[in-house]
Structure formats: C-alpha cells, structure tokens
Amino acid sequence: MSGADSGIPALTSAQRVAVVFRREFRSYFQTPLAAVFLVIFLFLAGLFTFNIGGFYERNQADLRPFFQFHPWLYVFLVPAVSMRLWAEERRTGTIELIMTLPFGAADLVIGKYLAAWAFTTVALALTFPVWITVSWLGNPDHGTIVVAYLASALLAGAFLAVGSCLSALTKNQVIAFVLCAVACFVLLLAGFPAVIDFLRGWAPGGVVEGLASTSALTHYESMMRGVVDLRDILYFVLVIAAFLAINVFAIDWKKSD
Amino acid sequence: MASRIVAKKLEKRFGHIHAVRGIDLEVPAGQVLGFLGPNGAGKSTTMRMITGFLEPTAGTVELEGIDLADDPIAAKRTFGYLPEGAPAYPDMTVEEFLGFIAHARGFRGADAKARVERSIGRVNLQGVRKQAFETLSKGYKRRTGLAQALLHDPGILILDEPTDGLDPNQKFEVRELIKELGGDRAVVLSTHILEEVEAVCTRAVVINRGQIVFDGTPAEMESRAPREVTRNRMDHVFRMITTGDVAAQKGGRR
Numbered sequence: 205m206s207g208a209d210s211g212i213p214a215l216t217s218a219q220r221v222a223v224v225f226r227r228e229f230r231s232y233f234q235t236p237l238a239a240v241f242l243v244i245f246l247f248l249a250g251l252f253t254f255n256i257g258g259f260y261e262r263n264q265a266d267l268r269p270f271f272q273f274h275p276w277l278y279v280f281l282v283p284a285v286s287m288r289l290w291a292e293e294r295r296t297g298t299i300e301l302i303m304t305l306p307f308g309a310a311d312l313v314i315g316k317y318l319a320a321w322a323f324t325t326v327a328l329a330l331t332f333p334v335w336i337t338v339s340w341l342g343n344p345d346h347g348t349i350v351v352a353y354l355a356s357a358l359l360a361g362a363f364l365a366v367g368s369c370l371s372a373l374t375k376n377q378v379i380a381f382v383l384c385a386v387a388c389f390v391l392l393l394a395g396f397p398a399v400i401d402f403l404r405g406w407a408p409g410g411v412v413e414g415l416a417s418t419s420a421l422t423h424y425e426s427m428m429r430g431v432v433d434l435r436d437i438l439y440f441v442l443v444i445a446a447f448l449a450i451n452v453f454a455i456d457w458k459k460s461d
Numbered sequence: 462m463a464s465r466i467v468a469k470k471l472e473k474r475f476g477h478i479h480a481v482r483g484i485d486l487e488v489p490a491g492q493v494l495g496f497l498g499p500n501g502a503g504k505s506t507t508m509r510m511i512t513g514f515l516e517p518t519a520g521t522v523e524l525e526g527i528d529l530a531d532d533p534i535a536a537k538r539t540f541g542y543l544p545e546g547a548p549a550y551p552d553m554t555v556e557e558f559l560g561f562i563a564h565a566r567g568f569r570g571a572d573a574k575a576r577v578e579r580s581i582g583r584v585n586l587q588g589v590r591k592q593a594f595e596t597l598s599k600g601y602k603r604r605t606g607l608a609q610a611l612l613h614d615p616g617i618l619i620l621d622e623p624t625d626g627l628d629p630n631q632k633f634e635v636r637e638l639i640k641e642l643g644g645d646r647a648v649v650l651s652t653h654i655l656e657e658v659e660a661v662c663t664r665a666v667v668i669n670r671g672q673i674v675f676d677g678t679p680a681e682m683e684s685r686a687p688r689e690v691t692r693n694r695m696d697h698v699f700r701m702i703t704t705g706d707v708a709a710q711k712g713g714r715r
Contacts, residue, residue, distance in 0.1 A: 212538065212613055213567045223564045227550075234552040297548030301609075304512040304544070305565045306537040459514070 220307050224315025225322075232285075232323050241284060245327045248277055253334060265342025270334050271352045271428045275392050275421055278363050283384035285324060286367025287377045289316050290455060294375045299459055313451045317368050324360045328353065348430030355427030358440035362420055363388045365447035372454035388420075391443075395419025463526065464489045465539075465617050465647035466511060471520035473506050473671075480506045482671040483520075490616065493643040495662035495679070496651040499703050503671040504651045505545055508621050511649070512542045524617060538566070540617035545625075547606030551595035555586055555605050558594060559612060566613040580608040584638065600631040607635065611642070618642060620650040624657060636661045655695035659683070669703040 215223070232238040249270065253259050257269025293299040302312055338344045367384035374380050393399055395416050403412045416422050420443070423436040464487040473481040481503040488494050498504050509515040511522050513529050513536060522529040525539040549558050559580055563573035581590055584604040589597055594605060603623065610618060623639065624632045632654075640661050642648060652658065658665050659679045667675035667682075675682060675698075685701070686694040 214535070214538070215567050220565075223561070226564070227561045230557075231550065231552060296551060297544060297546055298550055300509070300514050300544040301542075301548050302565075304514050304537060304542045305562070306534045306567075307565065308534055456516075 215306070217308070217311060220311040221315040221318070224302075224307065224312055225319045228316045228319035229322055232319075237285075237288075238323070241281065241323075242327050242330065245277065245281055246330060248281075249273070249331055249334070252277070265338055265344040267334060267338055267344065267349055267352060268428070270331070271356060272425075274356045275359060275424055278360055279388045279392065280385055282324065282360055282363040282388065283367050283381045285320050286364050286384055287371055287380035289320060289368045290372040290451075291374055291377045291380045294459070295377075299455070303455075303459060309452045309455055313368070313448055313455065317364065317448060317451075320364050320368065321357075321361050324364065325357055328356055328360065345430060351430045351432055352428045355424050355436075358427075358437070359420055359424050362391075362440050362443040362447075365444040365451070366391070369447040369451040369454055372451055373458055392419060392421045395421030395423075395425075465525055466649065467521075467523040468507075468511055469521050471507060471510055471522070472518045473503070473510060473515065474518045480671055481510070481517075484668065484671070484673055486511075486666070486673075488617075488647040488649060490645055490647050491643065492664055493639065493648040493650070493662045494664045494666060495658035496649055496666055496668070497653075497655070497658065497699065498651075498668040500653075502668045502703070504668060505621055507668070508542075508619055508649065508651060512540065512619055513537055514544075538613075539615060540619055541610030541613065541615040542618075543603075543606045543610045543620040543623055545621040547603045549594045549602070549605055549609070552593055554591050554593055555581070555597070555601075555608075556590045558605065559608055562609045562612050568613075576612050580612045583611060584608045585634075599626040600628065603627060603631070603635070607638070616646055618646055618648045618650075620648070622651055622653070624652065624654065632657075655693075655699055659695060667699065667702050674702050 232241075252273035253267075253270040257273060259269045262269065290299070293302065303309070335349060338349075339346075363384070366387050367380070370383040370387060371377075371380040374383070396419075400412060400416055403415065417439075420440075423439045426433060427436050466486065466488040468484060468486040471481055471484040471486075472479075484503075484507055486494075486507075496504055496508070506515065510517045510520075511524075511529075513522070513533050516530075522536075524536045527536040527539065529536040550561075553561070556577065559577040560573060563576045566576075568576050581587060584607050586601065586604055586608055589601050592601075594602065597605065603626065607620070607623065610620065620639070624635050627635060636657060639648060639650065643661070643663070650662070662679055665675065665677060665679045665682045666673060679695070682698050683694045686697045690697045
C-alpha cells in the first residue's frame with residue numbers, strides 16, 4: 205500500500221545531516237549573531253595578541269601570543285554560539301516539528317553541531333591576517349602554525365559539543381550559556397599551571413598527571429607548540445563524541461518538558 | 462482497505478501522572494476524525510505518540526503498515542503533522558521554511574521548488590511568502606504550518622488544533638481545505654470547537670482522563686442529547702460525557 209510513500213526519495217543518513225546542517229548554518233547569518241560574534245572574536249583575538257600577548261615585544265616570528273589566549277576566548281564565546289542550539293528549538297516548539305520530520309535524533313544532533321562548528325571555524329579562518337603579518341615580519345614555522353590552527357579548531361569543537369549537550373537540558377538560553385561557560389572553564393582549569401602546582405604540593409604525582417591529562421588545556425598547549433601527538437587529537441575526538449552521544453539522550457529525555 | 466493509522470493500547474505516564482490509559486485507534490483512508498476532549502485529557506499527548514515525538518510507555522503505533530518503533534524514519538515519512546501552536550523558525554521566511562521542509566522530505570532542486578509553490582498556492586500564502594515567520598499574523602502562521610504538513614502530499618494528516626486562534630473567515634477556509642483533503646486521506650484533527658466536528662468530521666472520538674469515552678459519527682454524538690435540548694446539542698453531550706454532569710444528563714441547563 206503505502207500510497208503516500210511512492211515517488212518520494214528516501215534520504216541517506218549523510219543527506220539528512222546535510223539538510224539539517226544547511227538550515228542551521230544559514231540561521232547564523234539570518235540574525236545579527238554572526239556579525240556580532242565575528243567582530244567580537246576578531247577584535248579580542250587581535251587585542252590579546254598585540255596588546256597583552258606582547259606580539260612585537262617578544263621579537264619572535266611565531267604566533268604563540270595569538271594562540272595562547274584562544275582557550276580563554278572560547279570559554280565565553282563558544283557558549284554564545286552553542287546556547288541557542290537546542291534551547292531555542294525547545295522554546296519556540298520547533299523541536300516537535302523537526303523530531304517528527306523523517307530525521308533521527310543523531311542526524312539532528314550531528315547536523316546542528318557541525319553547523320555550529322563550521323561557523324566558529326569561519327571565525328577562526330578570518331584571523332588569517334595575523335598569519336600574514338608574522339610571515340611578512342619574519343620567518344615563522346608554518347607547520348607549527350597549521351597544527352596550532354587545527355588545535356584551536358579542535359578545542360572550539362570540544363567546547364561546542366559540551367555546549368550543545370548542555371543546551372539540550374534547558375529552554376533558557378542564559379542558563380545554557382552559564383552552564384557551558386562553567387563546564388568549559390572546569391575543563392581548562394584542571395590543566396592550568398597554578399592548579400597543577402597547587403595539587404602537586406600534596407596529591408600523589410599519578411593523580412596530578414591523570415587530572416592534568418583530562419584537561420583540554422594540556423592537550424591544546426602541546427599541539428600549540430606544533431607537536432602532533434595522536435593522543436591529543438584522540439582526546440578532542442573522544443570529548444566531542446562523548447558529549448554528542450549524551451546530547452542525543454538528553455534531547456530524548458528533555459524534549460517534552 | 463487497511464487502516465492507515467493503527468494505534469494499539471497506547472499508554473503514557475509522566476512520572477506519577479497517568480496521562481493516557483490504553484487508547485486504541487484505527488483510522489482508514491477517507492476518514493476525518495475529530496479528536497475531542499477537555500484540556501489535559503491527553504489529546505496532544507496521544508497525537509505526539511502517534512507522530513513519534515513522544516515514546517509511549519506501552520502500546521504500538523503503525524502508520525501505513527510501518528511500525529513506528531521499528532523504523533521511525535520510514536514511519537515519519539508517511540504523515541504530515543501540524544503540532545500545537547504551529548511552530549516554525551521565527552527568522553526564516555515562509556518560502557525558506559517550506560524549502561527546508563521540502564529538502565527534509567527528500568525533494569531536491571526543481572522538484573523541491575514545485576512542491577513549495579504548490580503548497581503556497583494551496584493555502585494561499587502568496588502574499589506573505591517573502592515575510593519572516595515571526596512577523597506573520599496568527600492566521601498566516603497556522604496556514605504556514607498547514608502548508609508544511611501538506612507539502613509531500615501525505616496519506617495521513619495529523620493536525621493539533623488547526624483552527625485555534627483564527628478568525629471566522631480563516632476558520633471557514635481551513636475547514637473547507639480539510640474537507641477537501643479528507644477525500645483520500647486519513648485525517649486526525651483535535652479541536653475544542655464542536656461545531657467544527659459537525660462541519661468537517663466523519664467521525665468523532667472523545668477522550669477524557671486519558672481514555673476514549675465516545676467513538677461514533679458526529680450525528681450519533683448529537684443524538685445522545687436529551688430531546689428537550691434544542692441548542693448546542695453537541696456541547697451538551699460533550700459535557701455529559703466528560704464531566705458526568707448529572708444535570709446535563711437529565712437534560713437540565715446549567
């Protein structure tokens with residue numbers, strides 16, 4: 205029978221993700237969010253690099269002053285992107301619409317997440333003048349810069365996965381923002397030198413190292429130096445996968461509240 | 462012909478609240494079913510289980526013979542659904558929104574465009590097609606929701622309060638449209654307006670506290686009213702069934 209079904213092509217999982225991705229990615233540019241985010245991100249990245257990071261004073265042709273502030277920028281800028289991902293769908297009721305369209309929950313989570321990640325990657329890519337500047341002034345190691353950019357994208361990706369997951373738990377975007385900022389901060393803090401030094405004073409070495417290795421900061425900083433360690437990449441991939449998996453359960457659990 | 466919607470022994474519990482208690486419902490093609498009940502009776506919850514938004518605590522749903530729990534994506538392709546309040550993305554224009562729905566339904570390129578055009582024409586959205594959804598009046602929002610549900614020409618339509626908040630002219634238009642659509646489809650619509658059931662439905666199902674308390678034609682429902690009640694007979698029966706109002710059962714006015 206299935207008279208309604210005839211003639212309508214069924215989409216593959218990748219096509220479904222692509223449909224969700226396109227709508228979500230465009231939505232950033234339909235509101236002032238994109239412009240506001242890009243301007244603030246680029247302004248702060250520049251400010252940190254040149255005024256606080258001592259880009260010129262160091263007299264070294266590298267981008268450390270630029271990259272070392274990214275984790276702290278992301279702590280409050282990534283939640284601004286991720287807070288709306290699910291909270292907004294729940295507030296406007298569109299979650300009921302998209303979850304009754306022929307999509308699986310995973311298609312929706314992945315499509316929306318990738319759109320947010322693509323958006324932050326665009327912001328990151330727009331910092332290219334910094335790279336041009338340092339190349340013009342000196343002879344930087346371009347391999348190191350490429351790895352550092354990858355690390356920065358992965359870090360933003362990990363924070364976005366955390367934020368997407370937390371956004372699914374509430375209808376309130378402000379709550380989603382605060383929860384995500386705190387969670388990302390904690391994820392960084394475990395690797396912050398001051399925290400590690402404090403712990404070293406009394407905790408066994410294994411515990412300190414173990415805790416530090418759960419921190420995004422530890423993995424980010426080792427990549428920022430240009431070292432490609434598979435464990436660092438694996439760390440980010442695992443964090444992203446884990447939080448997106450929780451995200452799928454979270455929307456099923458919370459969707460009808 | 463087999464029923465397009467087959468729901469068996471649907472149950473839903475939210476914590477200690479038992480919202481839906483064993484609902485059986487079969488809807489064949491060509492039937493327009495009016496789903497009635499007081500607020501909180503479980504209408505929306507039942508519709509949300511039939512459309513796969515909520516998982517039933519117990520029971521099964523089959524749409525066009527496809528088990529919703531076994532293959533939710535295939536089952537969700539069989540119906541068009543207008544959720545309560547007709548939600549849509551506020552920043553998208555009507556055209557963009559319907560384009561997204563067309564892609565989600567598997568249409569591409571010229572095919573998708575043709576579907577969007579047809580849907581816009583069908584519910585008369587031409588005048589607002591370039592307008593953002595959030596700027597639309599209630600009536601246009603509801604019509605956009607209907608256009609979205611109709612876009613892939615589904616054999617099943619599930620409409621949660623399709624005429625809520627519309628003015629009398631818009632109500633009339635939407636009812637005419639639903640009547641027209643009913644021909645070869647299985648339609649389930651929930652409403653508070655009993656005259657609407659008389660106007661468009663071929664079957665009336667009343668639920669109260671999560672259970673079906675009446676299932677028959679609108680004429681049968683009306684005939685339950687005591688003879689001395691001459692006006693608003695449907696309302697009278699509705700009160701009788703859902704409140705157990707003794708005065709109503711005796712035919713007295715409240």
